[in-house]
Amino acid sequence: MxxxxxxxxxxxxxxxxxxxxxxxxxxxxxxxxxxxxxxxxxxxxxxSFKIRGAYVRMARMSGPERARGVVAASAGNHAQGVALAARMLGMSATVYMPQGAALPKVAATEQYGARVVLGGDTVDDALVRAREHAASTGAEMIHPFDxxxxxxxxxxxxxxxxxxxxxxxxxxxxxxxxxxxxxxxxxxxxxxxxxxxxxxxxxxxxxxx
The missing domain is CATH 3.40.50.1100 (Rossmann fold)
Structure with missing residues (x-):
């Protein structure tokens, strides 16, 4: 690219x-x-800059993909970017965050309209749970960089x-x-x-x- x-x-x-x-x-x-x-x-x-990548990724999703919603994993910045992008695009979003995620970032993610699920000790733990969610629900996985x-x-x-x-x-x-x-x-x-x-x-x- x-x-x-x-x-x-x-x-x-x-x-x-x-x-x-x-x-x-x-x-x-x-x-x-x-x-x-x-x-x-x-x-x-x-x-943070994370709204840039999250929005571009989500804006290019098809209608059926948008209807199934999105899921992401993050300790904070990507979570907020995905949540805000989802609100702007009229999509549902679920974000998995580690137990130790900063409370202001958790609160901001929820205020943007995403459902936050806390669990695990690391972002890698959250990524595992987010992938499981995507596989079981059909939600589109919004990876933080890949x-x-x-x-x-x-x-x-x-x-x-x-x-x-x-x-x-x-x-x-x-x-x-x-x-x-x-x-x-x-x-x-x-x-x-x-x-x-x-x-x-x-x-x-x-x-x-």
Whole structure:
């Protein structure tokens, strides 16, 4: 997939996702020794970039698929994105979340209209239960990263960055499942060979060893 797929996702997200601002950080610029720009997806609807991929994935579902509803697994951000997208598209949503999920994120997911089922200790546990739910009910599984429509939706973040910071040379992307990182590379395609994508993780909570 490439920039054309991300462009298609961007068209679907018109009027849905917020074009979040880019802001500077003097503290980070002092550390980096050069200009640093922050893409403020914390100001996005539902609180993160996850609404982008979830909405694109769900908007492209067929009528019969929509009628069966969706199911997802998440500790918080994807849950809220799926719940909000389902409300906007008039679909039912069930979200499996670990027992230790942050209560504000559980509450927000429910407020968007999704049914939340708590259980298990990890997101992997929640994914198992979500897949079982999909198999038994026919609901469509909305994976947090493993689908090309989700990746294309997440890539719209970097599509906007290219417009907002035309001279960008390095893009740091937080890596969990890899959906945002894959979307970033897709958005760049072969047209921006001078832009490097670097995946980063928190040292104390890395998704991968």
């Amino acid at each position: 490439g920039p054309e797929d991300v462009a298609g996702a961007a068209a679907l997200l018109e009027g849905v996702a917020t074009r979040t601002p880019v802001d500077g950080s003097r503290a980070l610029e002092e550390i980096a020794g050069g200009p640093v720009h922050l893409k403020c997806e914390n100001l996005q609807r539902s609180g 689908h090309r429509d989700v990746v294309a939706g997440q890539g719209t973040v970097v599509r906007e960055v290219l417009e907002q910071v035309p001279d960008v040379r390095t893009i740091l992307v937080p890596v969990g499942g890899g959906g945002l990182a894959a979307g970033a590379v897709a958005a760049l395609g072969a047209d921006h060979p001078d832009v490097e994508v670097v995946g980063v993780q928190a040292g104390g909570a890395a998704a991968w060893p």
